Amino acid sequence: MARVYNFSAGPSMLPEAVLTKAAAEMLDYEGSGQSVMEMSHRSKVYQSIIDTAEALLREIMNIPDNYKVLFLQGGASSQFAMVPMNLMTGSGKADYIITGQWAKKAYKEAARYGNARAVASSEDKTFSYIPKVTKADLDPEADYVHICMNNTIYGTVYHELPDTGDVPLVADISSCVLSKPIDVSKFGILYAGAQKNMAPSGVTVVIIREDLIGKAMDITPTMFNYQTHADNGSMFNTPPCYTIYVMKLVLEWIKNEIGGLEAMQAINEKKAAMLYDFLDNSKLFKGTVVPEDRSLMNVPFVTGNEELDAKFVKESTAAGFVNLKGHRSVGGMRASIYNAMPVEGVEKLIAFMQKFEEENT
Numbered sequence: 001m002a003r004v005y006n007f008s009a010g011p012s013m014l015p016e017a018v019l020t021k022a023a024a025e026m027l028d029y030e031g032s033g034q035s036v037m038e039m040s041h042r043s044k045v046y047q048s049i050i051d052t053a054e055a056l057l058r059e060i061m062n063i064p065d066n067y068k069v070l071f072l073q074g075g076a077s078s079q080f081a082m083v084p085m086n087l088m089t090g091s092g093k094a095d096y097i098i099t100g101q102w103a104k105k106a107y108k109e110a111a112r113y114g115n116a117r118a119v120a121s122s123e124d125k126t127f128s129y130i131p132k133v134t135k136a137d138l139d140p141e142a143d144y145v146h147i148c149m150n151n152t153i154y155g156t157v158y159h160e161l162p163d164t165g166d167v168p169l170v171a172d173i174s175s176c177v178l179s180k181p182i183d184v185s186k187f188g189i190l191y192a193g194a195q196k197n198m199a200p201s202g203v204t205v206v207i208i209r210e211d212l213i214g215k216a217m218d219i220t221p222t223m224f225n226y227q228t229h230a231d232n233g234s235m236f237n238t239p240p241c242y243t244i245y246v247m248k249l250v251l252e253w254i255k256n257e258i259g260g261l262e263a264m265q266a267i268n269e270k271k272a273a274m275l276y277d278f279l280d281n282s283k284l285f286k287g288t289v290v291p292e293d294r295s296l297m298n299v300p301f302v303t304g305n306e307e308l309d310a311k312f313v314k315e316s317t318a319a320g321f322v323n324l325k326g327h328r329s330v331g332g333m334r335a336s337i338y339n340a341m342p343v344e345g346v347e348k349l350i351a352f353m354q355k356f357e358e359e360n361t
């Protein structure tokens with residue numbers, strides 16, 4: 001069996017140990033005589049799967065007791081509407097920092113429901129940096145401040161959070177969740193689609209401070225009200241059962257095989273440092289992001305020559321390094337090196353890039 005090194009931005013690689021376990025349990029989950037795909041979500045055996053997934057997530061992320069964990073559907077993109085519908089009900093104002101396409105989509109969606117303000121943007125330089133925002137730039141009356149923590153397309157990340165004072169900070173962490181420890185108590189809401197670092201697509205995790213639940217606009221659809229899901233243990237309707245099960249396996253892998261998020265961070269920092277060091281010393285390739293805002297997860301780079309970029313993508317694909325083509329808005333290449341990408345995958349990619357550089361300079 002030949003497995004490729006998959007550098008896709010999402011859906012992305014899953015740990016091989018997780019796939020192997022899911023395969024072994026496919027026909028008979030722990031003596032139940034059924035696949036998890038076939039189970040009633042109201043059964044005892046499934047309840048124990050979703051309860052374990054939540055307990056592991058709480059343990060691994062150190063989520064305080066006054067936060068609810070919700071397993072929802074509709075992707076991170078649905079949160080772009082759900083956040084304002086549930087939170088923009090005090091002053092009706094919210095501040096958005098525009099660090100890329102996802103942040104912009106969130107802002108545009110919020111503007112449909114209230115007074116959304118774009119506080120700062122890095123679009124002037126193709127979102128290659130995180131704009132500096134101080135407390136004085138923010139509206140103290142806003143119902144929340146929204147950021148996109150790791151910008152999947154552009155490869156930037158917040159290494160330091162903006163100081164929002166008493167205004168709840170809401171963050172899209174789709175592409176950096178579980179990559180390193182995060183202080184949940186600094187946020188009002190964290191949300192993430194699963195398909196980058198947690199599971200296959202299909203579930204969106206929302207971590208919400210309890211006092212922010214129960215304030216939704218009257219027009220909010222029942223399924224878009226956080227209260228509905230908080231009151232029903234994420235089982236108001238059928239949850240994405242199998243995806244939540246795979247997430248449980250991924251969380252078990254992080255806890256038992258990796259050793260938690262500090263250990264995960266050390267591995268991720270090692271992989272990213274190797275790749276950035278190579279880029280900084282290369283005569284052919286260069287990173288597109290300012291060094292101080294570089295992401296641990298998504299590494300965009302270019303040769304400066306579109307034809308060479310295309311040649312590199314073609315030859316790397318043939319060599320078993322797939323999905324390295326950059327997003328159309330940045331061009332060039334992007335290596336997404338999420339949790340499941342082994343160190344060896346990055347080492348081999350660098351060796352391949354080195355060889356390509358020698359042959360093409």
Ligand SMILES: *Cc1c(COP(=O)(O)O)cnc(C)c1O
Nearest residue numbers: 075076077102152172174175193
């Ligand atoms: C992938 C991604 C999204 C979109 O997620 P969906 O689950 O497809 O809606 C939103 N935000 C960020 C940061 C992403 O990486």
